[in-house]
Amino acid sequence: MTREMPANPESRIPNPGSITFIGGGNMARSLIGAMIKGGTPASTIAVAEPNQAVREQLAADFGVSVFADGVEAVGNAELIMLSVKPQVMRKVCESLAPVIAGRRPLIVSIAAGLRSEQIDRWLGGGFPIVRCMPNTPALIGAGATGMNANPAVSETGRAQAASILAAAGKMVWVDDEDLIDTVTGISGSGPAYFFLMIEALEDAGVAQGMPRETARTLAIQTCLGAARMASEDPEPPARLRERVTSPNGTTQAALDALNNGGLRELVASAVAAATQRGRDMSRELD
Template sequence: MSTAIGFIGGGNMARCLVGGLIADGIQPGDIRVADPNQQQLDDIRLSFGTHASLSNREVAEKSDIVVLAVKPQNIQAVSAELAPTIARDRPLVISIAAGVRLAHLGKWLGTSTAIVRAMPNTPALVKSGATALVANRHVSTEQRNQAESIMRAVGMTLWLEDESLMDAVTALSGSGPAYFFFVMEALEQAGEQLGLPRETARLLTLQTAFGAAKMALETTTDSHLLRERVTSPGGTTERAVNVLKDNRLEQIFTEALTAARDRSVELANILGNE
């Protein structure tokens, strides 16, 4: 028997997951999406051929897996609305809301609800996301596999056993795309200052970032060794890397990630206390 998957919230991330699941072979008829915006629903129905409904409850009632894909500030209200349905039908709930902890979800949905918390990042929108997952103790092995295959539709996945590490994940991969955009912006500007036309600097930067990530992903060699291999003694790369070291690049990233991690803890506390 096929598994019915219901999305509560039909925004960017839900659409992306729906597209990924259908590309992976899930039948559109096994997917339902609920959203308050009729136009958004019509668009989803037209684009993907899934069911679409204005009623969160209807979608939850007909689903074995309920994916909460609303903004974090709407999660508590949506959970309260769905709690009776979820207590009765006991689906697996997957929350992709940033910063909303399992304990708070359990408090709002019912403490024995099987819940997986997922933290994707923005490249999920181009099917190259990095998603960390953590499950509460009510989630079975089969449900873990189901949650993992849903999130794998938009990129790579990995499991955390300790939920408190989600704040470090938020600091690294959640906010990470912005760090790389910042580095790319800086390289483009530096290239321009050395006389390259803007578009040339942009293309060389992007392809170099892509190529470096691809090389690193396709080998088991760690990043340190990869860097050493392309840093010949006395060469150009060594000169540049020495400037980065002298300017404390590693400490700067440690400080940046610590600041992001601490803010993630603060925000999760605020969301849980609402």
Template sequence: MTAPRIAFIGAGNMAASLIGGLRAQGVDASAICASDHGAEQRAKISTEHGIQTFAANAEAIVDADVIVLAVKPQVMKAVCLDLAAHIGANQLIVSIAAGITCASLESWLGPRAIVRCMPNTPALLRQGVSGLYANQQVSATQRQQAEQLLSAVGLALWLEQEQQIDAVTAVSGSGPAYFFLLIEAMTAAGEKLGLPRDTAAQLTLHTALGAARMAVASEVDAAELRRRVTSPAGTTEAAINSFQAGGFEALVEQALNAAARRSAELAEQLGK
């Protein structure tokens, strides 16, 4: 498939990550451009990636096959209303803004081919995972284009229903913060057990990294991996029993439900 011409509306961290990932995959700089209201941000992204930049959003989307809406959710409505008259019938809209539904985008832009995405912050290191949902106007070729775009920064998974975006937000969108919280707690506990703080932090960080790599590389699920490293009456079993006695699994479910509910609430608020 010929590389599409991609225009980024907004040149912040996530846009820069996607652009960097595309360039690393061999996409020519001439096939990518970006617009941003900040002159400093335009200069930075142009210097780093060799792409053309624009101050005006409407200028950036001329001749683009894919338009990536990478602005903050709070300004999305104004940006879309300003762009609506300039978007062609065959241009694909890819939104990476949290909480903005396809229905909201269609109300501001008119009937369009739209892919809504929920990437997460590890995308900044090209280790992200994204949930993607396409509306009915999106063609098979455009689905490939959107998948290629998000795959530049990690794993891209298609969703069958748009409301599943709320679950993706709860699991992977907000998920990195859950692991950061666990890292904080384990580091603090290690320090209380007598380790120097730096040692406790390094032990925790590299244990998290190693466990994640084992889980990703394994042919069995996480539950089986846990069983394999939990010797009867051993130290790991003592810790796991303590976690479960405190309602660990139920607390995780409660937390993800809270995140999913908040995602739906924000979509309703931001879509007005």
């Protein structure tokens, strides 16, 4: 079961207190920017980032506090956002464990593959943890995020986590954590599928004699327009497809070619592969 929340809610983060990002990469930067734009005071945000140039840029752009070390950054943070690569998550959690063991702040992870149970164990146990899977369009405020909360997360904690992620796009709660790996397969990895589709349309246009720049413009705008229509029209995508498909017309000929080539089976296989890879990463990094 999932529950959708709108993009860019008007309400601010409930009782923001202090929020620490462990890792200051692109996703963290996009979330920080969205939070500040939505009214969260920069004084409530700290970032731990080992790269000095990245630290300095974050401080200059947003006015947040920056630290080279996560242990120094967490202070009395009420919410800790783990935005580091899955491969270093265990080391990061084990370094933070002694510092936060006594108060157990809300933990939000955006690392692919890693389960809440693993993160909780590496932190010492007993933590409220929200596991999220955002995607790269969050960088422009158009992200899609799936979220799952473990039983220790309160309603206030859920609201805090949701407000941060919804500030960068749409988010949905997923009740079964196993489905977060499916979220990875659909939306986490999904932007790459559409970039590939744009590439393929562009190359197909060039093969028909069209200048590459013209084909690229048409392909990008077509994907953008179709996505907007699907988002704004209450009809399901299948109905929208039927509307633009005349019997024995050009669109029908193209769709027949795609179906004969096994498009649906290929998409299902791609999502299954990405989902399984997320599960494999969990085992490999434990």
